Amino acid sequence: MQDQTVTVPVETLRRFVRDVFVGVGTAPEDATICADVLLASDLHGIESHGVGRLKMYYDWIKKGIISPQVRFEVVREGPTTAVVDAHTSLGHPVAHRAMELAIAKAGAYGLGAVAVRNSSHYGIAGYYARMAAEAGMIGLSFTNARPSVAPTFGVEPMLGTNPIAFAAPSDEAFPFCFDAATSITQRGKIEVLAREGKPTPAGWVVDREGNLATDTAAILQGIPKELYALLPLGGAGEEMGGHKGYGLATMVEILCAGLSSGAFLWALSGMEKDGTPRPHRLAHFFLAVDVEHFVPLDEFRATVGGILRELRGAAKAPGQERIYTAGEKGHAREERIRAEGVPISPSLQAELRAIRDELGLDRDRLPF
Amino acid sequence: MQDQTVTVPVETLRRFVRDVFVGVGTAPEDATICADVLLASDLHGIESHGVGRLKMYYDWIKKGIISPQVRFEVVREGPTTAVVDAHTSLGHPVAHRAMELAIAKAGAYGLGAVAVRNSSHYGIAGYYARMAAEAGMIGLSFTNARPSVAPTFGVEPMLGTNPIAFAAPSDEAFPFCFDAATSITQRGKIEVLAREGKPTPAGWVVDREGNLATDTAAILQGIPKELYALLPLGGAGEEMGGHKGYGLATMVEILCAGLSSGAFLWALSGMEKDGTPRPHRLAHFFLAVDVEHFVPLDEFRATVGGILRELRGAAKAPGQERIYTAGEKGHAREERIRAEGVPISPSLQAELRAIRDELGLDRDRLPF
Numbered sequence: 001m002q003d004q005t006v007t008v009p010v011e012t013l014r015r016f017v018r019d020v021f022v023g024v025g026t027a028p029e030d031a032t033i034c035a036d037v038l039l040a041s042d043l044h045g046i047e048s049h050g051v052g053r054l055k056m057y058y059d060w061i062k063k064g065i066i067s068p069q070v071r072f073e074v075v076r077e078g079p080t081t082a083v084v085d086a087h088t089s090l091g092h093p094v095a096h097r098a099m100e101l102a103i104a105k106a107g108a109y110g111l112g113a114v115a116v117r118n119s120s121h122y123g124i125a126g127y128y129a130r131m132a133a134e135a136g137m138i139g140l141s142f143t144n145a146r147p148s149v150a151p152t153f154g155v156e157p158m159l160g161t162n163p164i165a166f167a168a169p170s171d172e173a174f175p176f177c178f179d180a181a182t183s184i185t186q187r188g189k190i191e192v193l194a195r196e197g198k199p200t201p202a203g204w205v206v207d208r209e210g211n212l213a214t215d216t217a218a219i220l221q222g223i224p225k226e227l228y229a230l231l232p233l234g235g236a237g238e239e240m241g242g243h244k245g246y247g248l249a250t251m252v253e254i255l256c257a258g259l260s261s262g263a264f265l266w267a268l269s270g271m272e273k274d275g276t277p278r279p280h281r282l283a284h285f286f287l288a289v290d291v292e293h294f295v296p297l298d299e300f301r302a303t304v305g306g307i308l309r310e311l312r313g314a315a316k317a318p319g320q321e322r323i324y325t326a327g328e329k330g331h332a333r334e335e336r337i338r339a340e341g342v343p344i345s346p347s348l349q350a351e352l353r354a355i356r357d358e359l360g361l362d363r364d365r366l367p368f
Numbered sequence: 369m370q371d372q373t374v375t376v377p378v379e380t381l382r383r384f385v386r387d388v389f390v391g392v393g394t395a396p397e398d399a400t401i402c403a404d405v406l407l408a409s410d411l412h413g414i415e416s417h418g419v420g421r422l423k424m425y426y427d428w429i430k431k432g433i434i435s436p437q438v439r440f441e442v443v444r445e446g447p448t449t450a451v452v453d454a455h456t457s458l459g460h461p462v463a464h465r466a467m468e469l470a471i472a473k474a475g476a477y478g479l480g481a482v483a484v485r486n487s488s489h490y491g492i493a494g495y496y497a498r499m500a501a502e503a504g505m506i507g508l509s510f511t512n513a514r515p516s517v518a519p520t521f522g523v524e525p526m527l528g529t530n531p532i533a534f535a536a537p538s539d540e541a542f543p544f545c546f547d548a549a550t551s552i553t554q555r556g557k558i559e560v561l562a563r564e565g566k567p568t569p570a571g572w573v574v575d576r577e578g579n580l581a582t583d584t585a586a587i588l589q590g591i592p593k594e595l596y597a598l599l600p601l602g603g604a605g606e607e608m609g610g611h612k613g614y615g616l617a618t619m620v621e622i623l624c625a626g627l628s629s630g631a632f633l634w635a636l637s638g639m640e641k642d643g644t645p646r647p648h649r650l651a652h653f654f655l656a657v658d659v660e661h662f663v664p665l666d667e668f669r670a671t672v673g674g675i676l677r678e679l680r681g682a683a684k685a686p687g688q689e690r691i692y693t694a695g696e697k698g699h700a701r702e703e704r705i706r707a708e709g710v711p712i713s714p715s716l717q718a719e720l721r722a723i724r725d726e727l728g729l730d731r732d733r734l735p736f
Contacts, residue, residue, distance in 0.1 A: 111479040154679075158679055233609045239569055247546035
């Protein structure tokens with residue numbers, strides 16, 4: 001028993017996470033993918049989507065909201081396209097297979113796209129975009145999500161945080177990888193503020209009266225009751241471009257739900273009208289663009305690297321030491337975490353121990 | 369001679385604009401496209417990219433920065449992909465042909481994408497996205513642009529306003545059409561504030577010291593000297609998500625310049641090191657997604673319409689009467705302008721008269 005944060009080697013955690021999924025009925029090869037996606041989040045510093053989410057998936061599987069056995073039914077397929085029904089199964093292996101399929105099609109024809117319906121949370125969008133980058137392609141990954149974001153001039157949570165992920169190979173040691181919600185922030189970051197006892201920055205969240213809310217505890221209590229909504233990138237109203245974040249979120253909703261004939265907006269709430277939990281039925285969209293069909297891959301890598309280095313070399317604001325490009329911070333973090341291990345807080349240690357004991361896994365599988 | 373704004377019938381202006389392009393050496397069918405793109409801007413309320421820009425193109429053609437005869441050299445082509453070198457010719461017909469090619473490929477294979485290098489300003493990005501929507505497809509249109517936007521933590525203009533346009537057919541009378549710069553605003557909107565004698569909202573523009581600039585006249589004078597830069601969507605720093613707008617702008621730069629091996633960032637400034645004007649050498653990227661390869665088009669239209677209507681029905685902030693979806697305001701505006709005509713300010717009247725007289729067009733071609 002520990003009362004402070006412990007760092008755990010990546011491979012120890014990876015085996016544990018995989019065996020938890022195997023323990024609830026997921027096939028070993030699919031459980032391996034789940035573990036890899038969750039660990040990739042921790043490695044890139046996106047703790048809100050990492051091992052800290054294991055209990056969420058575990059609980060949803062126990063409640064029957066997510067099916068642990070993966071179904072991947074290709075309901076329609078063409079040379080460059082496919083539509084998949086995931087039958088409410090675990091999102092990570094579904095998304096992995098969908099992007100593999102898009103990559104194979106792009107390799108043959110130049111472009112490949114797969115739309116998925118009736119899936120569940122797939123973790124970080126960037127993981128699947130990076131799969132394409134590792135294959136010498138551009139990858140894009142989109143998903144809709146539970147309603148939490150208000151449209152411009154609205155105060156009701158309607159859209160999900162609907163991320164856009166884009167990865168491209170460069171001539172550097174790691175790809176350009178942009179992975180961001182189309183809202184300013186997401187609930188996980190407000191939870192971090194709560195743990196730190198800090199107010200929420202004015203502009204992230206709107207209440208039902210249209211005021212910018214900053215009381216972090218009240219926001220977290222009120223979000224499930226729809227008393228608060230996250231604001232789209234660009235913020236409230238149109239002056240700072242809030243309609244642009246709203247439009248991008250709608251674009252993601254159309255790509256995912258439209259091209260898969262999947263569920264959208266309120267239908268993703270995960271609840272029946274009487275509050276009974278039900279599957280979220282998320283939809284995803286994956287696109288792979290094979291660079292070699294356009295230009296030689298080395299030439300592309302050099303162009304991308306040239307863009308990134310020129311951006312980093314821009315004149316800096318006084319007091320700023322560095323300009324980053326997307327993927328840089330995650331790469332630096334990955335090197336550090338591989339050496340030092342993943343920090344696991346006392347509350348997360350307790351969650352993981354409880355899962356271990358419920359599944360009857362050996363006690364020495366966790367070093368705490 | 370008029371000293372006030374005059375409204376001119378759309379078709380009168382369309383013929384005039386076409387004949388101006390023909391007058392400087394553009395082929396009639398290409399001049400027709402140029403006129404259609406410029407008028408579409410005015411019809412959709414994006415006056416910054418409409419007939420008000422005719423003189424800019426006219427001057428650039430006279431200076432040799434844009435070649436009025438269109439060259440569209442397909443330097444590489446595959447089943448779903450093509451790379452085009454436009455040899456610094458007029459961007460609108462180049463972009464039109466590129467999107468037509470992407471649409472044809474998508475019709476055959478499900479997806480089609482065309483990257484273009486060495487082009488010039490193509491007007492509103494949404495025009496080309498809408499071409500796909502009119503063909504029952506999703507269309508995406510991207511372009512890089514002259515450096516004007518600072519990266520996060522930077523103060524130097526590096527990226528263009530790099531728009532993302534996305535259009536999708538719905539079951540309503542007009543498509544969903546999102547068309548937005550990845551910066552909060554663009555220079556045209558600051559010019560509007562200058563005419564109205566208003567300050568620039570704090571957050572749109574940063575000066576070299578990293579301060580938010582609001583002196584509209586100083587900003588407009590200082591932008592060409594790189595004393596000011598526009599801020600990415602999300603604003604300065606990372607707290608409100610400025611790194612997301614910056615990341616999206618970089619994504620657009622990579623899609624356009626990377627996949628075409630085209631010019632990027634500072635190379636698009638339109639100036640030699642000694643200040644001599646030179647072609648901007650912009651790069652574009654177009655993607656068409658044929659809906660019928662995924663789901664029946666009517667089903668897709670119904671899904672998109674369902675998303676849009678559900679969004680408009682969200683609870684509104686007090687004092688707000690309406691929630692819009694992208695494309696709605698432009699459609700309403702189009703109906704009004706078709707009935708009433710395009711408003712032409714006295715200064716724009718003078719510009720158009722001067723062009724008419726220089727080209728020796730009949731005086732009665734313009735009703736002022």
